Amino acid sequence: MSGAELAGTAAGLYARGWLEGTAGNLSVRLSGDSALITASGVSKGRITAADVVEVGIADSRPVREGAPRPSAETTIHTALYRLSPGSHAVVHAHPPYATAIAILSARRGADTVTFTDLEIIKGLGLTDPSKVVVPVFENHAHVPAIADDVTERLTADAPPVMLIGNHGATTWGPTLEIARNRMECLEALCQLTLLVDRTAA
Ligand SMILES: CSCCC(=O)C(=O)COP(=O)(O)O
Numbered sequence: 001m002s003g004a005e006l007a008g009t010a011a012g013l014y015a016r017g018w019l020e021g022t023a024g025n026l027s028v029r030l031s032g033d034s035a036l037i038t039a040s041g042v043s044k045g046r047i048t049a050a051d052v053v054e055v056g057i058a059d060s061r062p063v064r065e066g067a068p069r070p071s072a073e074t075t076i077h078t079a080l081y082r083l084s085p086g087s088h089a090v091v092h093a094h095p096p097y098a099t100a101i102a103i104l105s106a107r108r109g110a111d112t113v114t115f116t117d118l119e120i121i122k123g124l125g126l127t128d129p130s131k132v133v134v135p136v137f138e139n140h141a142h143v144p145a146i147a148d149d150v151t152e153r154l155t156a157d158a159p160p161v162m163l164i165g166n167h168g169a170t171t172w173g174p175t176l177e178i179a180r181n182r183m184e185c186l187e188a189l190c191q192l193t194l195l196v197d198r199t200a201a
């Protein structure tokens, strides 16, 4: 897995309008105990292989001196890699419908959102796709506190998707393509839920 592949996936998500401004971050696990993650504060629509940083999964720090500053959300990515040894990629984005659901959840003080009986749940790769309970984390200003909450709340068999209140969504999986697909499925679940809720109102 290379920085160019990360950049290509990021460009695709940017083109969909899910990484507005400099939003979003993507990473892949490397062999050993490190991961390659996008640099902080750069447009993910035009990053290149030079805009990725290798960080340690144990300490979330750049492996090499002089590297660009890694994503501000690196600690969330590394917490997920520690939690889920079979996961080799993490995608964080701000897709509009998932972010709207994250905002509504935060307003209601809800720490989960449940989706039931929607075919697209199957795209999340769950054993029982009839229902998925998606955790919603508080958007602490100090990002490592979000990572601490992730470590505390999630178990290895948790669904590979989460929302961050007032912020966005994070998904993970065995490959970058699967983590990206899961982001698309989560966004579709949120979009369908908001569309149907509005139609029924
Ligand atoms: C302009 S978006 C604010 C930060 C954020 O939510 C994000 O996803 C990007 O952070 P990064 O440090 O990875 O650029």
Ligand SMILES: [Zn+2]
Binding pocket: 023, 024, 092, 093, 094, 167, 168
């Ligand atoms: Zn974000």
